Amino acid sequence: MIKNVFKKFLKGFAIFIAGTIIISTIIVIFCMIFGIDLPQPEKTEKNVSVTSNTNNDKKKINSKISDYNNFINFNNSYFSLEPGVRTEIWDKEINGKTVVWDGYFVEGFNKRLKLYGFNDYKNQAWTELGDQNLYHKSFTAKFNNKIDYLKYQNGDRIKIKGILDSRGSDNPNYHWELHDAEIIE
Structure with a gap:
């Protein structure tokens, strides 16, 4: 039983990591396509x-x-x-x-x-x-x-x-x- 719970946990964790990578990639591509710049630092x-x-x-x-x-x-x-x-x-x-x-x-x-x-x-x-x-x-x-x-x-x-x-x-x-x-x- 613990073995099954651990397998489900690992599967869920792997899906979470894959989703995070995919979303991050989409955000980076979106920023590149639309030329979004990072905020400029305050004037010094x-x-x-x-x-x-x-x-x-x-x-x-x-x-x-x-x-x-x-x-x-x-x-x-x-x-x-x-x-x-x-x-x-x-x-x-x-x-x-x-x-x-x-x-x-x-x-x-x-x-x-x-x-x-x-x-x-x-x-x-x-x-x-x-x-x-x-x-x-x-x-x-x-x-x-x-x-x-x-x-x-x-x-x-x-x-x-x-x-x-x-x-x-x-x-x-x-x-x-x-x-x-x-x-x-």
Whole structure:
């Protein structure tokens, strides 16, 4: 009898652990998909000094406004900024901008294309780009209507126009996203 009770306890405990892992995984994936950032720490003197440098960083980004349509230059310029400054610049200057980017086709779905935006693409699968911490050099384009993604081969160069709505990150590894996308022939 004790043996049966112990078996039931172990089975219940295993189910509890598996459920906890599944729920945690779902939460992490949800946060990655919707670009949810962790809360920012309260301002300290260090944060104030970062804020005082923000104008110089804004000028740096604004002086490269023509580079918004060059994914490589834009990406390199953005990631040269301090992480705290990136958030402020994203919120105030970049989010919602219309851009025209080109990249290498990685994979597609009915209303979405995934592209790698740098010239060192080696026909990796999307998951391989993630494993190599290269999502921040990638972007997805979300279309309002179904697209014929099957006509593209891995590595095909495609030009996309869309509105920035999710920023890439090198830590954690996350890709950029464009919505209201259209393919520019």
